[in-house]
Amino acid sequence: MTDGAATQVAHVLVAADKFKGSLTAVQVAERVTAGLRRVVPELTVETLPVADGGDGTVAAAVAAGFERREVRVTGPLGEPVTAAFALRGTTAVVEMAEASGLQLLPPGVFAPLTATTYGSGELLRAALDAGATTLVFGVGGSATTDGGAGMLAALGARFLDAAGEPVGPGGAPLADLATADLSGLDPRFASVDLILASDVDNPLTGPKGAPAVYGPQKGATPEDVQVLDAALAHFATVLEKTIGSRAAEAAVAPGAGGAGGIGYGALILGASFRPGIELMLEVLGFAPALERATLVITGEGSLDEQTLHGKAPAGVAAAARAAGKEVVAVCGRLALPPEALGAAGIRRAYPLTDLEPDTAKCIANAGPLLETTASGIARDFLS
Numbered sequence: 001m002t003d004g005a006a007t008q009v010a011h012v013l014v015a016a017d018k019f020k021g022s023l024t025a026v027q028v029a030e031r032v033t034a035g036l037r038r039v040v041p042e043l044t045v046e047t048l049p050v051a052d053g054g055d056g057t058v059a060a061a062v063a064a065g066f067e068r069r070e071v072r073v074t075g076p077l078g079e080p081v082t083a084a085f086a087l088r089g090t091t092a093v094v095e096m097a098e099a100s101g102l103q104l105l106p107p108g109v110f111a112p113l114t115a116t117t118y119g120s121g122e123l124l125r126a127a128l129d130a131g132a133t134t135l136v137f138g139v140g141g142s143a144t145t146d147g148g149a150g151m152l153a154a155l156g157a158r159f160l161d162a163a164g165e166p167v168g169p170g171g172a173p174l175a176d177l178a179t180a181d182l183s184g185l186d187p188r189f190a191s192v193d194l195i196l197a198s199d200v201d202n203p204l205t206g207p208k209g210a211p212a213v214y215g216p217q218k219g220a221t222p223e224d225v226q227v228l229d230a231a232l233a234h235f236a237t238v239l240e241k242t243i244g245s246r247a248a249e250a251a252v253a254p255g256a257g258g259a260g261g262i263g264y265g266a267l268i269l270g271a272s273f274r275p276g277i278e279l280m281l282e283v284l285g286f287a288p289a290l291e292r293a294t295l296v297i298t299g300e301g302s303l304d305e306q307t308l309h310g311k312a313p314a315g316v317a318a319a320a321r322a323a324g325k326e327v328v329a330v331c332g333r334l335a336l337p338p339e340a341l342g343a344a345g346i347r348r349a350y351p352l353t354d355l356e357p358d359t360a361k362c363i364a365n366a367g368p369l370l371e372t373t374a375s376g377i378a379r380d381f382l383s
């Protein structure tokens with residue numbers, strides 16, 4: 001079948017995010033390319049792995065030509081981990097999930113109340129030490145819900161309880177916070193450009209806040225969510241007493257609730273918020289690649305309601321539609337009706353579950369299934 005743009009299509013841009021749990025964004029691009037070329041061997045395919053600020057953001061920057069720099073930092077459970085940031089000239093892409101991400105926890109282990117973002121602060125400092133003056137701070141995919149307190153502590157802030165002792169790591173101990181002292185924060189933040197690239201636009205607390213919406217995926221029970229929500233609200237109140245109304249404004253600003261509230265911490269540091277995918281498309285050089293393309297293939301592991309709220313495929317499709325380009329999507333699983341896809345600018349989606357309905361087998365064989373799926377796209381659109 002020829003499903004549309006067909007015979008004129010000569011230049012395909014593959015700009016997809018990872019399939020979480022099975023393929024990195026780079027592997028997705030490789031598999032799609034291989035599947036397309038199986039049907040149209042001479043096809044021009046350009047790949048631009050994308051990310052929305054969450055895990056995979058540094059990998060996408062490295063694939064786009066940034067240099068990978070590794071540092072030893074403190075992991076979410078306090079253990080040492082190796083984390084990377086990406087550097088090109090004086091621009092660094094720092095991904096909080098590299099230091100404080102869910103993927104760093106051992107299988108089945110969660111620490112919703114005590115996981116810390118301390119290592120994210122160490123990673124930001126390493127990027128400054130490397131000479132970065134623009135910091136693109138990608139947040140999402142975190143193990144933490146500490147409002148960025150750990151990150152701020154690593155950068156020189158002091159958070160003390162009533163006895164004058166530092167409060168413990170994580171979100172829950174912030175309930176004991178009596179005083180905050182931000183005077184020791186790394187002075188370089190006054191002059192660098194810190195941009196918060198968040199995968200979500202939630203506020204810090206409340207029904208749409210970080211604990212309520214994203215706490216459960218980090219192992220928080222309903223009781224834990226209440227504890228964390230109250231602790232983060234208290235954290236914001238203490239910071240308001242310390243630095244004034246700016247702290248209260250930050251708590252309700254879009255992105256404050258990104259990655260367990262590290263977005264809030266970044267705003268306290270002076271960050272400006274940008275939707276992660278929008279900013280990353282700029283950083284990765286998407287616009288010129290889009291100009292050359294006649295068909296765009298985007299995607300991610302699950303195309304669902306969350307996709308429409310600023311995830312990578314929605315950002316790619318919106319930009320491609322604005323440029324008048326045809327977009328199709330690949331995904332592991334599809335939970336959106338055709339109308340919702342159409343409204344997002346996606347002509348058609350190809351879920352791997354169409355080829356392998358058994359979820360476990362589908363995940364285990366995602367690579368070969370994706371190649372076969374891409375061959376189907378080539379037959380539908382390119383032959």
Ligand SMILES: O=C(O)[C@H](O)CO
Pocket residue numbers: 054139140141142143199200214257258259260
């Ligand atoms: O890390 C998280 O909490 C989610 O990805 C939202 O940012």
